[in-house]
């Protein structure tokens with residue numbers, strides 16, 4: 001089942017998943033959301049009380065959004081919240097915006113290979129369990145990221161991942177092509193990782209590649225000139 005739909009907010013196109021208890025949207029196009037005033041503009045458009053973003057550093061740090069104070073700059077790559085109407089956002093241009101959620105808690109992560117290596121996904125699972133002890137399943141939504149069609153990697157990256165991740169997780173991620181070229185699927189690696197830590201729940205995937213779909217900024221395609229799109233999630237009221 002695909003919950004995604006295109007929406008237009010004041011001329012800007014977004015892809016939105018509107019579920020029973022939460023909304024997860026992604027900007028597209030040329031707006032660069034590294035500019036904080038763009039986040040503020042979007043917050044007003046969406047009528048959210050707050051939107052929390054972090055200074056992202058490819059770490060496994062996850063921050064409770066409720067602890068965020070206005071004007072504060074915190075380093076981290078994951079935000080978790082149990083509060084309705086409190087928006088959490090990550091900025092990406094090829095890395096994976098990953099939403100994990102129960103009926104009570106949502107966690108939004110910025111997952112690149114470094115964050116994956118540092119253990120951000122398993123840490124988020126533990127954090128969710130500590131905040132919601134009545135959970136029965138933990139569901140997953142994969143946002144737009146560079147997919148295995150375009151994500152050519154080197155053996156050195158694979159070796160680094162293998163230092164901390166289970167072998168089967170790394171193997172699931174690797175896609176071998178002619179000439180010994182290696183490509184990597186963050187989606188397949190994360191799915192395998194969730195399975196390895198016993199997570200049960202629904203998985204929703206947008207299946208859009210930032211590099212070749214043409215809808216999103218892509219570091220691989222544009223290099224330093226790439227802007228960043230925002231992925232934003234919030235729990236609904238009630």
Ligand SMILES: [Zn+2]
Nearest residue numbers: 149150209212
């Ligand atoms: Zn692609």
